[in-house]
Each structure stands twice: as C-alpha cells, then as structure tokens.
Amino acid sequence: KAGVTQTPRYLIKTRGQQVTLSCSPISGHRSVSWYQQTPGQGLQFLFEYFSETQRNKGNFPGRFSGRQFSNSRSEMNVSTLELGDSALYLCASSPRQGAFNEQFFGPGTRLTVL
Amino acid sequence: GIQVEQSPPDLILQEGANSTLRCNFSDSVNNLQWFHQNPWGQLINLFYIPSGTKQNGRLSATTVATERYSLLYISSSQTTDSGVYFCAMYSGGGADGLTFGKGTHLIIQP
Numbered sequence: 001k002a003g004v005t006q007t008p009r010y011l012i013k014t015r016g017q018q019v020t021l022s023c024s025p026i027s028g029h030r031s032v033s034w035y036q037q038t039p040g041q042g043l044q045f046l047f048e049y050f051s052e053t054q055r056n057k058g059n060f061p062g063r064f065s066g067r068q069f070s071n072s073r074s075e076m077n078v079s080t081l082e083l084g085d086s087a088l089y090l091c092a093s094s095p096r097q098g099a100f101n102e103q104f105f106g107p108g109t110r111l112t113v114l
Numbered sequence: 115g116i117q118v119e120q121s122p123p124d125l126i127l128q129e130g131a132n133s134t135l136r137c138n139f140s141d142s143v144n145n146l147q148w149f150h151q152n153p154w155g156q157l158i159n160l161f162y163i164p165s166g167t168k169q170n171g172r173l174s175a176t177t178v179a180t181e182r183y184s185l186l187y188i189s190s191s192q193t194t195d196s197g198v199y200f201c202a203m204y205s206g207g208g209a210d211g212l213t214f215g216k217g218t219h220l221i222i223q224p
Contacts, residue, residue, distance in 0.1 A: 045211025045213070058210065088155055090155075090157060101204075102162075103159070104159070105156070105159075
C-alpha cells in the first residue's frame with residue numbers, strides 16, 4: 001500500500017498571500033488530520049476531516065481552513081499568511097474518525113513565509 | 115487540556131549505548147503513543163502503549179498509567195536511531211487531536 005502523500009513538499013510564500021496544501025491518505029483510510037510543527041510551539045493539532053466534514057478542530061485562527069473530498073483526499077488552506085505560519089505541516093490518515101492511535105503520517109510540506 | 119512533558123530534551127550518545135526517555139502526563143488518559151521523527155521530518159509510530167510493556171526489536175516501552183508516566187528504552191543504539199522522539203496522547207473522543215510533548219532530541223554518534 002502506498003503511504004500518505006503530501007504535495008508540495010516545499011513552498012515559499014510572502015506575507016499576505018494564501019496557500020493550499022494537499023494530502024492523499026492511505027487507500028481505504030477515511031480520516032485525515034492536519035498538524036503544524038514549529039520550533040517554538042512544537043507539534044499542534046489543526047483539524048480532522050472525516051466523510052468530507054470537519055470533525056475536530058484545534059486552537060487555530062479562522063485563517064486556517066480545510067476540506068475533504070469524496071475520495072478522502074484533503075486540502076488545507078491558510079489565508080493572509082503571516083511570518084509565524086512558517087512551519088512543517090503534517091497530515092495523517094487513519095481508517096476511522098478519531099482513531100488517532102492508528103494514524104500514519106505523511107512526509108510533510110515545509111512552508112516558508114517571507 | 116492534557117499536559118505532556120518529556121525528558122531529557124537533548125541526549126547525545128555513542129553508538130552501542132542504551133538510553134531511557136521519559137514522558138510524564140497530566141491526566142489519567144489511556145491513549146499514549148511514542149513516535150520517532152527522522153532528520154527529514156517523517157514521523158513514524160513506534161508504540162501505542164496505554165499501559166504495560168511492549169517490545170519491538172531494540173526498542174521497548176513501558177507505561178504506568180496510574181503514576182502518569184511512560185518510558186521508552188533504546189538498546190544498542192545505532193546512528194539511524196538519531197532524531198526526535200515524541201510521546202503523544204489524546205483524550206476520550208479525540209476532540210483535541212493528538213497532544214504532543216516537546217520531544218527528546220537524540221543524537222547517536224558513530
């Protein structure tokens with residue numbers, strides 16, 4: 001089985017722009033979660049999508065949003081980028097909603113905001 | 115919310131050495147996991163260990179839920195063990211997703 005894939009792997013944007021990141025889960029997995037990793041705050045949960053609906057959400061501003069498609073692929077969007085949004089964004093897939101003990105992580109997208 | 119503390123924050127060892135990494139948590143949750151993040155950022159599940167002891171090759175983990183701590187043991191370290199080790203957990207319904215500790219940065223020198 002192919003693992004979780006994320007595109008692009010690297011991205012450079014400037015303040016004020018918006019960005020969309022993509023995540024394709026493991027075949028058969030229907031839940032996709034997103035995490036932000038920064039040196040200062042560490043790994044933080046952004047949100048979880050299951051059956052095209054956001055099921056759980058971390059403590060992030062509304063500039064961070066996402067969606068999930070019928071094939072379980074997910075996108076994450078960050079609008080009005082700030083310098084502090086520079087981070088490694090990881091997505092993880094699992095077979096069921098809330099099955100965080102069965103998550104497999106993708107390689108991440110490294111976003112740099114200039 | 116859940117608080118997760120890991121120690122030590124950094125550890126430098128010679129190849130072949132053994133190590134013990136510790137994770138203390140604030141709540142009586144039972145969904146503790148250990149992860150390894152390699153230098154390229156890939157996060158790999160090592161153990162799901164809400165309680166008891168598990169072993170996988172040179173790695174083993176023990177969780178004592180009643181005392182709110184977990185230990186990860188690495189024996190006969192290899193340079194490929196380098197990276198950051200995280201413990202993480204989630205509460206009941208997972209409304210807050212996984213809560214991660216700050217990690218232990220392990221460097222194994224040849």
